Amino acid sequence: MSQIGHLTLKEIEEQPRVIQKTIENSQIFDEIAEKINKLKPELIVLTGSGSSFNAGFASLYMLNQVAGIPTWVVHSSEFPYIIEPILKEKRHLLISISQSGESPGTVAAAKFAESRNISSIAVTAHPESPLAKTCSMVLPLITGEELSVMATKTYMAQIAALIRLAITMGNFNSDIESSYLKELLNSLKNVPTEITKMMTPLKTTIKEMSPCYRFAKHAFILGSGPDYATAMEAALKLKEGARITAEAYSAPEFRHGPITLADEYTMILGIIPHSTSTRFNSVNSLLEVVKQRHTSILGITPEQDLPYEFLIKMPHLHEELSPLINIVPCQILVHDIAKNKGYDPDNPKLLTKVVSEE
The missing domain is CATH 3.40.50.10490 (Glucose-6-phosphate isomerase like protein; domain 1)
Known part of the structure; x- marks a missing residue:
């Protein structure tokens, strides 16, 4: 009885390190933010399932407020019915979220985007996964293997990565003061x-x-x-x-x-x-x-x-x-x-x- 749940608790305790490792590589965030700025999308769509959807929802607020680009999130299972009819080449950006990079609906959404020449970002802990290979950009999650079936540290890494990206994108938003972005970034780095x-x-x-x-x-x-x-x-x-x-x-x-x-x-x-x-x-x-x-x-x-x-x-x-x-x-x-x-x-x-x- 004493051993049940030990993997879950261990991975909860690992979350400070996971956040720190995931957000520390400034070069990756700078490169992706610069590519997004060149694309100048009119709409960003986040998609995922389960905890990955919830991570997208948690990040939605920062992407709208700081990056300044209209952003929405949709379950990958509903993506074909809600989003596919409106996605347009060069006008929209898809961010697909899956810790494994194997969730069928999320991979399918990315494949649809690529088939329409719509830029896409994979947010995943597995950079060699089907999702990562499908998308034009990869935002890696530095989590190590998550052994508990219940997602904890990968969920946290997804939010941290997307918030870090939003803050970096804020550098291209003339409505946001650089001092505010610096304050946000310092606060994010202090979360662990x-x-x-x-x-x-x-x-x-x-x-x-x-x-x-x-x-x-x-x-x-x-x-x-x-x-x-x-x-x-x-x-x-x-x-x-x-x-x-x-x-x-x-x-x-x-x-x-x-x-x-x-x-x-x-x-x-x-x-x-x-x-x-x-x-x-x-x-x-x-x-x-x-x-x-x-x-x-x-x-x-x-x-x-x-x-x-x-x-x-x-x-x-x-x-x-x-x-x-x-x-x-x-x-x-x-x-x-x-x-x-x-x-x-x-x-x-x-x-x-x-x-x-x-």
């Missing part, structure tokens, strides 16, 4: 240190609270802005590893129907931004309403004094970088709940590392 500092206290705190969720069957994960993507990834991990039926919502959307399901039998995980954020009141006021339904609330937040049953204190970073920090306690929580239930998060039921059919 922040995760390392919080890792041991996090594991201790979550080990104490996780038994309270052993019998949880239903959960809602609420976030906003970039942390809506964090909520999506946390919900996926709760389903995969802990076998909890979990749904993610942008916090304001939760009021439009799903809030009626919040009761004393429901686990609520709220990702609450710093009080200086424009999103703070939206998320916090919702959780205060939900609390009146006697729902168990776990808050992940840089705020110290919020009146919820459980709080996990997080560092205060740029909002755009928060997905790199806030997913870590969610990963550890899933690992611990799974072990408490006797499930092995390294090998979730019916799952494989690479989905070979879609």
